[in-house]
Amino acid sequence: MKYLATNEIGFDAASLGFPSVKTCQAIVYETTVGLFGFHDALSNATIFTRRCDAFRQFVQSYAINHATQSRSIIGVITREQRFYKTTESVAAWKAQLVEVATVLGFTGDIWGVRLEEHVGKDDSSYMRFDVAPVRCKLSYKRWKKMDFEDRDLPKDVTTHALLKPVSFEGMLSFDDRPFARTEPTERNRPVVRRGKTTEGNLNVVQDKDFVKFR
Secondary structure, three states, rough: EEEEEEEEEEEOOOOEEEEEEEEOEEEEEEEEEEEEEEEEEOHHHHHHHHHHHHHHHHHOOOOOOHHHHEEEEEEEOOOOOOOOHHHHHHHHHHHHHHHHHHHHHOOOOOEEEEEEEOOOOOOEEEEEOOOOOOOOOEEEHHHEEEOOOOOOOOOOOOEEEEEEEEOOOOOOHHHOOEEEEEOOOOOOOOOOEEEOOOOOOOEEOOOOOOEEOO
């Protein structure tokens, strides 16, 4: 199990957790060998493209056949914190996920999920993805009911990294900086139900709530 904080990417063969997703988007690239995750913070189009390229490099560092072992891309947001329900905003959401797919060279299914039930208007969410036979299982809880356990998990930049912009001479602007993978600066801690020692019961997203973008 990997827990990906803001601007972190990671891989796990079974499960990924995304703490406190509000204006961010949890993006998961599902393959037959496991889940690649990208906790993308709200930014402009140029920075998003830079992060996508760094995510591509991370994914391609794994010795798997992405042409035959990829399954889907899933983007999950909390209510209208990241994208509104307008036609224009939903099209922008789809465009971001298509960009991720294009960078990865992925031509399969793309899904979007907007969490609304059991989540308040100004809430952030804890999201959990688990490998499943057809499509990964997505569970969630409003973040105010969750917390971090006070213990640290091991850090391994080959499976869990922070995307950090790199400065270089001749940089045209702040947004032109490429992103590199570095060791996460935040503590790497498990997520549990507030006051408990486990996650407890999470809400499970139903098939009808997955919107097919491609």
